[in-house]
Each structure stands twice: as C-alpha cells, then as structure tokens.
Amino acid sequence: MAHDEAAAVPVPRRPALRRFLESRNGLGLLFMLPAAVFLLCFLTYPLGLGVWLGFTDTKIGRTGVFVGLENYAWLFDDPVFWLSVFNTLIYTVVASIAKFALGLWLALLLNRNLPMKKFFRAVILLPWVVPTVLSAMAFWWIFDSQFSIISWVLMKWGVISQPINFLGDPWTARWSVIAANVWRGIPFVAISLLAGLQTIPQSLNEAAAIDGATRWQMFTKVTLPLLTPIIAVVMTFSVLFTFTDFQLIYVLTRGGPVNATHLMATLSFQRAIPGGQLGEGAAIAVAMIPFLLAAILFSFFGLQRRRWQQGND
Amino acid sequence: MASVTIDGLRKSYGATEVLHGVDVDIAEGEFVVLVGPSGCGKSTLLRMLAGLEHISGGEVRIGDRVVNHLPPKDRDIAMVFQNYALYPHLTVAENMGFSLKLSGVRKAQIAEKVRPAAEILGLAHLLDRYPRQLSGGQRQRVAMGRAIVRDPQVFLFDEPLSNLDAKLRVSMRAEIKNLHQRLKTTTVYVTHDQIEAMTMADKIVVMHDGIVEQIGAPLDLYDRPANLFVAGFIGSPAMNFLNGVFGPDGVTLADGTVLPVTDAGAAKAGQQVVYGLRPESMALGGDVPLTVEVTEPTGAETYVVGQLGGAEVTGVFRTRVTAKPGEQIGIRIDPAGIHLFDAASGARLSH
Incomplete structure (x- = not known):
C-alpha cells in the first residue's frame, strides 16, 4: 500500500510556456509560424481583398461600399465579359492540346539517340527562358500587318497576294496569339515529359519488341500508360499557366481587335486599372476561380497514385 | 524447339x-x-x-x-x-x-x-x-x-x-x-x-x-x-598457376622446387611453362613443401593459403589442417589436378 501511495504523488507541473515549447506539436507550430505569416500576408490577404473588392463598387481614388452581387449581375449581362470567357476557354483548350501533342512529340524525338542530343535539349528550352515580353515583341513583328515575315514568305511563294492582317481580324488574331502561346509553352511540356520518358527503362520496350509489339503498340501500350502520372502533373500546370495568361496578350493585342482576344485576366486588368473600376475588375478575376478549381480538382484525381504504382520497388 | x-x-x-x-x-x-x-x-x-x-x-x-x-x-x-x-x-x-x-x-x-x-x-x-x-x-x-x-x-x-x-x-x-x-x-x-x-x-x-x-x-x-584463361575462370577457388621450366624430372620453379608431372603432353625439355594446380588436388602427407600463411576451416574442408616455390597458392584439403601460419607442411599432388600450359601462348600442353 505504501508503495502505491508513493507512486500516486503528482509530479510537480512545469510552467505552461515551457511545456508548450518542449512539446512536439508546440515546437512544430512555432517553426511553421514564419511560413504561415508569409502565406497570410502574400496569399490569403490579397486573395481575400480581391474577393471583397468584387462585392464593392470601389473605384480608383474612392473607397467603395458593399454592393452585394451587383458586379456579378452586371457582368452576367455584359457581352464583353462572356466574350472574354469564350476566348479564354478557346485559348486554353486549343493551346493546351497543341502544347501537349507537340511537346510529347518533341520529347519522344529528344529521347532518341540523336547526334548533338545535349545541344538540342538546350535549344528547346530557349522559348521558355526568354522573358515573355521579349518573345511577345518578337511575335508582334512576326504578326505585323505590313512587315510580317510570314506574309512576306507566302507572298514570295505566290500563295497569297497581299499581307495577312494577323492581329486585325478577330479569328486570325485568336489563332495568332494561340500560336505564340504554344511556341512559348512547348519547352515546359517537352522537357518535363522527356524527364518522364527517361524514367522508363529501355528494356521494357525491348521486351515489348520481343513480345511482338509494333512501334505504335509500344507507344500506346507501354510508353503512354507509364507516362500518365507525369502527363497529369505537367498538363495541370500547363492549363493553369495558359488560363491565367496575361503578358502575351497584353503586349500583342491588348485584347483587340474589338475584344476578340480579351482573356479574363486581361479584361480584369483593363477594367480595374486603366478603367478604374476596381470592384468590377476584381469580380472578373474572382469569376476565374471556379475554372481554376476545376483544373485543380482534375489534377487531384489525375495525380492519385494508380493501383500499379503502389507497393515497393 | x-x-x-x-x-x-x-x-x-x-x-x-x-x-x-x-x-x-x-x-x-x-x-x-x-x-x-x-x-x-x-x-x-x-x-x-x-x-x-x-x-x-x-x-x-x-x-x-x-x-x-x-x-x-x-x-x-x-x-x-x-x-x-x-x-x-x-x-x-x-x-x-x-x-x-x-x-x-x-x-x-x-x-x-x-x-x-x-x-x-x-x-x-x-x-x-x-x-x-x-x-x-x-x-x-x-x-x-x-x-x-x-x-x-x-x-x-x-x-x-x-x-x-x-x-x-x-x-x-x-x-x-x-x-x-x-x-x-x-x-x-x-x-x-x-x-x-x-x-x-x-x-x-x-x-x-x-x-x-x-x-x-x-x-x-x-x-x-x-588454355590459361579457361583454367583460371572455371573452378572455385581458382586454379593455382606456377611459372617454371619443364625438364625430365618435372617442372622446376624459380626457387628450385621440382614439381611432378605425369602427363607432359607436348611439353619439350627447357620450355617455359605454367604449372596449373587445382586447389582440391592437394592432400597432406607428401614431399612438396608448402609454407602456410592462412588457414580457413569451413568445417567440411580447410582452405590453406601458402607459399609454394615463391608463389602464393590456395589449397583445399578434405582433412583438417592444424598447421600454424609460418609452419611448413608437406603435400602430395593428385596427378589428375595437374595441367601444363605454354607460358608464352597460354595453350594447353597436357593431353
């Protein structure tokens, strides 16, 4: 009995702060604080402010008041807004598909034993390395209504008789900016997929060759399925980059002609800063969120480890 | 098929x-x-x-x-x-x-x-x-x-x-x-x-x-x-190779030790030869001197690394070897484990 009583005497409790600092969770929380502050200041605050602004009639130079869904109701009836949604979807879908197809093709080419392999791999990265504004200006010249090199070549060949008005006509302007975006985005897709291809052992293709697969079957039944996890990551990022693109359009067309190339990002900026309607611009930006969420959800499900990826190596 | x-x-x-x-x-x-x-x-x-x-x-x-x-x-x-x-x-x-x-x-x-x-x-x-x-x-x-x-x-x-x-x-x-x-x-x-x-x-x-x-x-x-390559590659532990000169009594090694040869084959007197010796063809109780360096008992067999005629050789003995490092033991060589090779070409000389 005496022994039990001795054990029951409570150990003197240490001060609360000390206990907190010495506990695993307390210390962890402390270490995460800097990152949390950073995220709050530079991510949560601007995002929250943007969402809030979307519910006000703030203009530049005037603090706004809460107006509820008025901005959204206004946008709902605004054909220019709907045009920008249409443009953004076309831009994203067409450019992403093109970037995927061309990037995969390029990656497959680079994965072969070409002479000067390293040189080509470095060159491929150039469009990605060059600042967007710079490459956009180059495209601005390429698409110039009078001095375009494309028009010049086609005219020399006798295909056309007068220069193409690349950025002057709504549909040619759309295709032109898409082409510029694809040019710029291919390196990211190609190099990432190349990295993925190099994780696939050569012996798998050899085994497939012995098993009787044609080149096309090796690609569809071995290479492509093994590449899907990487394709999911790469294309999610590519879609997000494309959907939120701003610089290229702003340098090339500023949304013209007649809003034919206005994306949601450029329209939001146009209305908010030069137009001064901060509330309305913010509402357009907030309207992008559902689309981006959809893309993230797609990646969430696409990135889940497939059954064959589970287990040890 | x-x-x-x-x-x-x-x-x-x-x-x-x-x-x-x-x-x-x-x-x-x-x-x-x-x-x-x-x-x-x-x-x-x-x-x-x-x-x-x-x-x-x-x-x-x-x-x-x-x-x-x-x-x-x-x-x-x-x-x-x-x-x-x-x-x-x-x-x-x-x-x-x-x-x-x-x-x-x-x-x-x-x-x-x-x-x-x-x-x-x-x-x-x-x-x-x-x-x-x-x-x-x-x-x-x-x-x-x-x-x-x-x-x-x-x-x-x-x-x-x-x-x-x-x-x-x-x-x-x-x-x-x-x-x-x-x-x-x-x-x-x-x-x-x-x-x-x-x-x-x-x-x-x-x-x-x-x-x-x-x-x-x-x-x-x-x-x-x-040839020497196959002789050295097949068999574990590998065959021992000893350089010497072929003569009527057998192969004379650098230090004067003479090793017996029963199947001389194409070897000619005075020819530089390599005397190939399978480790498992050695047995205790003979007159070939082997200076023990290391003994490795594995239970069933004993591996002995030692000096024979100035070269390192490995022997596998079915009996237990009690000799200490530095001691000299006399070994007997089973003729079936002896292979003669030409030192220059490495080609087999024995039949």
Missing part, C-alpha cells in the same frame, strides 16, 4: 569490334550457358540472337532460317531480362498474356494459356497482383512465365539471377534447370558466374574479349581447360 547456329558472328560499334567472329552450334533442346567476365561480349551476343542488336557480320540461324534481318518478334524467341522488364502497369496475368493480346488472341484463350504457366511457376495465386507488389523471386518467375506462355523455339536468359540474393539464386537455379527438363526448349543463358554455368549447362561457351575460348560440357572444361 529448334537448333541455333551462330556462324562467324561479328559486332562492331563504329571502329571498335567487340565480337571477333564467334561460332557456336546449339543443338535442339540443349541448355547452353555463355559465360565470361564482364565486357567479354556475351550479353551482346545474346542480344544479337534476340534481334535487339544489329549484326555486323556472320550469320545467325534458328532452325534452318537465317534470322539476321528478322525483327525480334518474328524470330520466335522469348527473353528473360536481368531487371525482369515486367510492365509495371499490368497485372501478373496481363504481363504473361501480353504477347498473346498483341497478336489478337481472345481473352478466354489467353487465360487458358496463362493459367498452366502460372501453375508451373507457383504464381496462380498472384495473377491479379502488380509487379511492384511482388518479391524479387516472384518477379523473376513472372518474367519466366511470360516467356513460357509464348511457347517459343528458343529461350534467352540474360543474367536472370544477378538481382537476387545468394540463397534465392541457388533455389532459382534449380528451378530454371527443372523447368528446362520439363519443357525441353532450347535455351541460351548468359551469366558471369561460373558456378551457375557449371551447375546448369549441358554445354558451356567460355568467352573472353569477344572470342570463344572454349566450348564443352561443364566437367570437360574443368578437367581439360584448353
């Missing part, structure tokens, strides 16, 4: 020739092991049989077909790779049936072919698993299963056991040999491990630097190695 004929086969990468004309005849149903140190060209040779490497010169025939220019899938062969090369995104059953699926065989028929192969290999309960969920030995079996399902003319194995641990390697060795006895399919097996070669082969092809050094049954190679 088919025979395989390799006739004057050459391979070069650019200006570098790695196979300098290899001739091997493989009979129907034979289990042939290509063995040699790394870089000897054995894997290249196998890949040329498979059609994965271009043939620079010579001819490969499977049965009576010249297959030099046939793609792998038309050669009617199956290959087991060193890293197994299982398709990670397919189940065991799908891996095994992949070749049938490619050739458009119906699902029910594929299952009919996969099941017996899986049963032979003890994989029947694993058919729905993915390769990642299997152990090394199980993956190895799936790779063999994939080969069996194809029912090919020739099996090719490229160092299939080198990724397994020592214990598993021994049991898989027996399993592969057993499998060959059941299926009787012509098999070409590449390894760098002479023990694997000795235990599994009907016929061993010893390769070195892109040429064939010797072809023969395992024990023929052991008993009558054609």
Whole structure:
C-alpha cells in the first residue's frame, strides 16, 4: 500500500510556456509560424481583398461600399465579359492540346539517340527562358500587318497576294496569339515529359519488341500508360499557366481587335486599372476561380497514385 | 524447339569490334550457358540472337532460317531480362498474356494459356497482383512465365539471377534447370558466374574479349581447360598457376622446387611453362613443401593459403589442417589436378 501511495504523488507541473515549447506539436507550430505569416500576408490577404473588392463598387481614388452581387449581375449581362470567357476557354483548350501533342512529340524525338542530343535539349528550352515580353515583341513583328515575315514568305511563294492582317481580324488574331502561346509553352511540356520518358527503362520496350509489339503498340501500350502520372502533373500546370495568361496578350493585342482576344485576366486588368473600376475588375478575376478549381480538382484525381504504382520497388 | 547456329558472328560499334567472329552450334533442346567476365561480349551476343542488336557480320540461324534481318518478334524467341522488364502497369496475368493480346488472341484463350504457366511457376495465386507488389523471386518467375506462355523455339536468359540474393539464386537455379527438363526448349543463358554455368549447362561457351575460348560440357572444361584463361575462370577457388621450366624430372620453379608431372603432353625439355594446380588436388602427407600463411576451416574442408616455390597458392584439403601460419607442411599432388600450359601462348600442353 505504501508503495502505491508513493507512486500516486503528482509530479510537480512545469510552467505552461515551457511545456508548450518542449512539446512536439508546440515546437512544430512555432517553426511553421514564419511560413504561415508569409502565406497570410502574400496569399490569403490579397486573395481575400480581391474577393471583397468584387462585392464593392470601389473605384480608383474612392473607397467603395458593399454592393452585394451587383458586379456579378452586371457582368452576367455584359457581352464583353462572356466574350472574354469564350476566348479564354478557346485559348486554353486549343493551346493546351497543341502544347501537349507537340511537346510529347518533341520529347519522344529528344529521347532518341540523336547526334548533338545535349545541344538540342538546350535549344528547346530557349522559348521558355526568354522573358515573355521579349518573345511577345518578337511575335508582334512576326504578326505585323505590313512587315510580317510570314506574309512576306507566302507572298514570295505566290500563295497569297497581299499581307495577312494577323492581329486585325478577330479569328486570325485568336489563332495568332494561340500560336505564340504554344511556341512559348512547348519547352515546359517537352522537357518535363522527356524527364518522364527517361524514367522508363529501355528494356521494357525491348521486351515489348520481343513480345511482338509494333512501334505504335509500344507507344500506346507501354510508353503512354507509364507516362500518365507525369502527363497529369505537367498538363495541370500547363492549363493553369495558359488560363491565367496575361503578358502575351497584353503586349500583342491588348485584347483587340474589338475584344476578340480579351482573356479574363486581361479584361480584369483593363477594367480595374486603366478603367478604374476596381470592384468590377476584381469580380472578373474572382469569376476565374471556379475554372481554376476545376483544373485543380482534375489534377487531384489525375495525380492519385494508380493501383500499379503502389507497393515497393 | 529448334537448333541455333551462330556462324562467324561479328559486332562492331563504329571502329571498335567487340565480337571477333564467334561460332557456336546449339543443338535442339540443349541448355547452353555463355559465360565470361564482364565486357567479354556475351550479353551482346545474346542480344544479337534476340534481334535487339544489329549484326555486323556472320550469320545467325534458328532452325534452318537465317534470322539476321528478322525483327525480334518474328524470330520466335522469348527473353528473360536481368531487371525482369515486367510492365509495371499490368497485372501478373496481363504481363504473361501480353504477347498473346498483341497478336489478337481472345481473352478466354489467353487465360487458358496463362493459367498452366502460372501453375508451373507457383504464381496462380498472384495473377491479379502488380509487379511492384511482388518479391524479387516472384518477379523473376513472372518474367519466366511470360516467356513460357509464348511457347517459343528458343529461350534467352540474360543474367536472370544477378538481382537476387545468394540463397534465392541457388533455389532459382534449380528451378530454371527443372523447368528446362520439363519443357525441353532450347535455351541460351548468359551469366558471369561460373558456378551457375557449371551447375546448369549441358554445354558451356567460355568467352573472353569477344572470342570463344572454349566450348564443352561443364566437367570437360574443368578437367581439360584448353588454355590459361579457361583454367583460371572455371573452378572455385581458382586454379593455382606456377611459372617454371619443364625438364625430365618435372617442372622446376624459380626457387628450385621440382614439381611432378605425369602427363607432359607436348611439353619439350627447357620450355617455359605454367604449372596449373587445382586447389582440391592437394592432400597432406607428401614431399612438396608448402609454407602456410592462412588457414580457413569451413568445417567440411580447410582452405590453406601458402607459399609454394615463391608463389602464393590456395589449397583445399578434405582433412583438417592444424598447421600454424609460418609452419611448413608437406603435400602430395593428385596427378589428375595437374595441367601444363605454354607460358608464352597460354595453350594447353597436357593431353
């Protein structure tokens, strides 16, 4: 009995702060604080402010008041807004598909034993390395209504008789900016997929060759399925980059002609800063969120480890 | 089943020739092991049989077909790779049936072919698993299963056991040999491990630097190695080599020790020779002096490393050796373990 009583005497409790600092969770929380502050200041605050602004009639130079869904109701009836949604979807879908197809093709080419392999791999990265504004200006010249090199070549060949008005006509302007975006985005897709291809052992293709697969079957039944996890990551990022693109359009067309190339990002900026309607611009930006969420959800499900990826190596 | 004929086969990468004309005849149903140190060209040779490497010169025939220019899938062969090369995104059953699926065989028929192969290999309960969920030995079996399902003319194995641990390697060795006895399919097996070669082969092809050094049954190679390379490569521990001069009394070593020779063969008096001595042909109780350096008792046998005529030799004794390091013991040499080679060419002199 005496022994039990001795054990029951409570150990003197240490001060609360000390206990907190010495506990695993307390210390962890402390270490995460800097990152949390950073995220709050530079991510949560601007995002929250943007969402809030979307519910006000703030203009530049005037603090706004809460107006509820008025901005959204206004946008709902605004054909220019709907045009920008249409443009953004076309831009994203067409450019992403093109970037995927061309990037995969390029990656497959680079994965072969070409002479000067390293040189080509470095060159491929150039469009990605060059600042967007710079490459956009180059495209601005390429698409110039009078001095375009494309028009010049086609005219020399006798295909056309007068220069193409690349950025002057709504549909040619759309295709032109898409082409510029694809040019710029291919390196990211190609190099990432190349990295993925190099994780696939050569012996798998050899085994497939012995098993009787044609080149096309090796690609569809071995290479492509093994590449899907990487394709999911790469294309999610590519879609997000494309959907939120701003610089290229702003340098090339500023949304013209007649809003034919206005994306949601450029329209939001146009209305908010030069137009001064901060509330309305913010509402357009907030309207992008559902689309981006959809893309993230797609990646969430696409990135889940497939059954064959589970287990040890 | 088919025979395989390799006739004057050459391979070069650019200006570098790695196979300098290899001739091997493989009979129907034979289990042939290509063995040699790394870089000897054995894997290249196998890949040329498979059609994965271009043939620079010579001819490969499977049965009576010249297959030099046939793609792998038309050669009617199956290959087991060193890293197994299982398709990670397919189940065991799908891996095994992949070749049938490619050739458009119906699902029910594929299952009919996969099941017996899986049963032979003890994989029947694993058919729905993915390769990642299997152990090394199980993956190895799936790779063999994939080969069996194809029912090919020739099996090719490229160092299939080198990724397994020592214990598993021994049991898989027996399993592969057993499998060959059941299926009787012509098999070409590449390894760098002479023990694997000795235990599994009907016929061993010893390769070195892109040429064939010797072809023969395992024990023929052991008993009558054609040259110094084969003598040193086959057998574990390796044969001891002692340099000396051949004379009427035997071989005189550098320090004057004279070793007996019963089968001089083509050796001439005064010729510089290499006296090859199998470690296991030594026994205690003779008049050849051996200065003990290290003794390694393993229970059944005792390994003794010591100095004989100024060179280091290893002996394997069936009896227990109690001599301490530095002591001299007298040994007796079994004439069957003595091989004479020409010092200059390395060619065998004994009959």
